[in-house]
Amino acid sequence: MLYCLLDNRARTSTELAVVAEVSPSTASIHLNRLRAERLVTVQVQGKHRYYSLEGAEVAGLLESLSVVAGGSRVNFAPRAPSRLRSARTCYDHMAGRAGVLLHDRLKGLECFSVHGGEDDSYSLTAKGAEVFETLGINVEAVKAQRRRFAYGCLDWSERRSHLGGAMAALLNLALKRKWVNQELDSRALNITRQGRREMLGRLGLDLGSISASDAN
Amino acid sequence: MLYCLLDNRARTSTELAVVAEVSPSTASIHLNRLRAERLVTVQVQGKHRYYSLEGAEVAGLLESLSVVAGGSRVNFAPRAPSRLRSARTCYDHMAGRAGVLLHDRLKGLECFSVHGGEDDSYSLTAKGAEVFETLGINVEAVKAQRRRFAYGCLDWSERRSHLGGAMAALLNLALKRKWVNQELDSRALNITRQGRREMLGRLGLDLGSISASDAN
DNA sequence: GACATACTTTGTTTACCATCAAAGTGTGCC
DNA sequence: GGCACACTTTGATGGTAAACAAAGTATGTC
Known part of the structure; x- marks a missing residue:
C-alpha cells in the first residue's frame, strides 16, 4: 500500500x-x-x-x-478518458493534469501559505497578491466573495490537489484570455497554443505533454 | 541491535x-x-x-x-583502559584508536583497493605506492614478504578495522622515526609530539584527542 | 586432554496477530 | 424516505512466529 x-x-x-x-x-x-x-x-x-x-x-x-x-514497486493508477484527464472543469475551477500542474506551480512560487489544519486552507502571500494582480485579477474583489478563498481540492483523476475556492477566478481569466476553451458536450477543457505559451511566459508553468490546439 | x-x-x-x-x-x-x-x-x-x-x-x-x-538510539560501547585504547600494538602492527584512524586515513587517500571477498584483503594502488615510497618504505621489499600484503583487522577495543599484514612495516617506520615509542610493560604505544606533527603534515592524519608526549 | 568460553541449533511453549465474514455507520442520489 | 455505495467495527479462527532452556559445536587456554 x-x-x-x-x-x-x-x-x-x-x-x-x-x-x-x-x-x-x-x-x-x-x-x-x-x-x-x-x-x-x-x-x-x-x-x-x-x-x-x-x-x-x-x-x-x-x-x-x-x-x-529491492522492493518490487507496485504500480496502480486509476484510469479515466485521457481528454478529461488532461484538463477539465471541477465545479467552477480548473482540474485534471493542467489544474494540478497550475496548483503545484503557484505553490512553488509561494503564492499561498498553507493554513494547516485538516482542510488544507490556503491564504494569500504578498508574492501571491503580486502575481495575481500582474495577471489582471482584482485580488480584493476575490477576497470579498462570500466563500473560502482557496484550498487544496483533491483531483478525482490525478489524485493530487488542484486549486479550489474563490480563486476559481483563475479559470474565468483563462477563458477570457482564451488560454483555454470549453467543450460544449463535456467538462473537458482545451488548452490553446496561446494559453500554453502565456502560462509558460507569465507563470513559468510548463504543461509538459498536454497537447494544445486552436480549435474552439 | x-x-x-x-x-x-x-x-x-x-x-x-x-x-x-x-x-x-x-x-x-x-x-x-x-x-x-x-x-x-x-x-x-x-x-x-x-x-x-x-x-x-x-x-x-x-x-x-x-x-x-523517532527511535531512541541505543548507546553501547565496550570499555577498555584508556591508554591501551588510544594506541597499542596488535602482533606487529598498530592498533587502538590511532591504528583505526591511520587505517581510515590511508583508505581515504585511496592507497588500497579492497579485494572484496570475505577476508577484506587490500591491494596497493598506484597512489598508495607513491605515498609509501615518499614515507621511505621500500614497497617492493614489503610485497616480497611471504605473508598477506594488507587486510582489515578488526580492532578489539574500537571494533573497527585497523591495518594488518605485511604493511606492519608502517609500525617499524613509526618506531624508527620516533613517531611512537613502546611502553616496556604493556602493549600500549605513546604518540610523540613529533609523531603527531609529522603524521598530520605528511599524511594529513588528524589524531584528534589522542594525547602526545615526548616521554620514553 | 580437560575445561572454559562463545556461540548456534533444536525442541517446546505461549501468545499474539492477521485475516475475513458479517454487521454497523455514514454519505450521496433518486 | 429508501436504496446504493464506501468504508469501518466486531468477533471468531487459525496459523505462525518469538521466546527460552537445554543440548550441541567450535575455539582457545591451562
Missing part, C-alpha cells in the same frame, strides 16, 4: 485493498494503524476517504527501504 | 543480546536472519563473531527509519 502511494497520489481504501490483495476490512485496519503511526493521512471527500503518504520523511523511508529490500 | 551497530562498530552476538535484552539464542536467530537478508555481516575472529552493518544503504535505512519512528 505504501509503495503504491509513493507516487504522491491519494487512493481510497478499497483501491488499496485491491492493490494489497486483502479484504476491505483488513485494508481498513492496516490503514488506520498506519494513520495512528502518522505514516499516512486521510482526506475525506463525500463518501470517499483518500489516503496519501504523510510527508517527505515517509517517502524517504520507503525509498531507502526499497534500496535495501 | 541494528541501531546499536549504527556507529559502524562491530559487536559480538552476546553483546547484542544484552543490548536487545533477549537471550543469546534468540539474538543468534535474529542475527542470522539479518545476515540472510544482507543487513549485517559477520567477521569471525577466533571464538568471537563480530557483527556489523552490511553497508551505507542499511545505515541510510536506519537513519530514515529513526526520523519517522
Whole structure:
C-alpha cells in the first residue's frame, strides 16, 4: 500500500485493498494503524476517504527501504478518458493534469501559505497578491466573495490537489484570455497554443505533454 | 541491535543480546536472519563473531527509519583502559584508536583497493605506492614478504578495522622515526609530539584527542 | 586432554496477530 | 424516505512466529 502511494497520489481504501490483495476490512485496519503511526493521512471527500503518504520523511523511508529490500514497486493508477484527464472543469475551477500542474506551480512560487489544519486552507502571500494582480485579477474583489478563498481540492483523476475556492477566478481569466476553451458536450477543457505559451511566459508553468490546439 | 551497530562498530552476538535484552539464542536467530537478508555481516575472529552493518544503504535505512519512528538510539560501547585504547600494538602492527584512524586515513587517500571477498584483503594502488615510497618504505621489499600484503583487522577495543599484514612495516617506520615509542610493560604505544606533527603534515592524519608526549 | 568460553541449533511453549465474514455507520442520489 | 455505495467495527479462527532452556559445536587456554 505504501509503495503504491509513493507516487504522491491519494487512493481510497478499497483501491488499496485491491492493490494489497486483502479484504476491505483488513485494508481498513492496516490503514488506520498506519494513520495512528502518522505514516499516512486521510482526506475525506463525500463518501470517499483518500489516503496519501504523510510527508517527505515517509517517502524517504520507503525509498531507502526499497534500496535495501529491492522492493518490487507496485504500480496502480486509476484510469479515466485521457481528454478529461488532461484538463477539465471541477465545479467552477480548473482540474485534471493542467489544474494540478497550475496548483503545484503557484505553490512553488509561494503564492499561498498553507493554513494547516485538516482542510488544507490556503491564504494569500504578498508574492501571491503580486502575481495575481500582474495577471489582471482584482485580488480584493476575490477576497470579498462570500466563500473560502482557496484550498487544496483533491483531483478525482490525478489524485493530487488542484486549486479550489474563490480563486476559481483563475479559470474565468483563462477563458477570457482564451488560454483555454470549453467543450460544449463535456467538462473537458482545451488548452490553446496561446494559453500554453502565456502560462509558460507569465507563470513559468510548463504543461509538459498536454497537447494544445486552436480549435474552439 | 541494528541501531546499536549504527556507529559502524562491530559487536559480538552476546553483546547484542544484552543490548536487545533477549537471550543469546534468540539474538543468534535474529542475527542470522539479518545476515540472510544482507543487513549485517559477520567477521569471525577466533571464538568471537563480530557483527556489523552490511553497508551505507542499511545505515541510510536506519537513519530514515529513526526520523519517522523517532527511535531512541541505543548507546553501547565496550570499555577498555584508556591508554591501551588510544594506541597499542596488535602482533606487529598498530592498533587502538590511532591504528583505526591511520587505517581510515590511508583508505581515504585511496592507497588500497579492497579485494572484496570475505577476508577484506587490500591491494596497493598506484597512489598508495607513491605515498609509501615518499614515507621511505621500500614497497617492493614489503610485497616480497611471504605473508598477506594488507587486510582489515578488526580492532578489539574500537571494533573497527585497523591495518594488518605485511604493511606492519608502517609500525617499524613509526618506531624508527620516533613517531611512537613502546611502553616496556604493556602493549600500549605513546604518540610523540613529533609523531603527531609529522603524521598530520605528511599524511594529513588528524589524531584528534589522542594525547602526545615526548616521554620514553 | 580437560575445561572454559562463545556461540548456534533444536525442541517446546505461549501468545499474539492477521485475516475475513458479517454487521454497523455514514454519505450521496433518486 | 429508501436504496446504493464506501468504508469501518466486531468477533471468531487459525496459523505462525518469538521466546527460552537445554543440548550441541567450535575455539582457545591451562
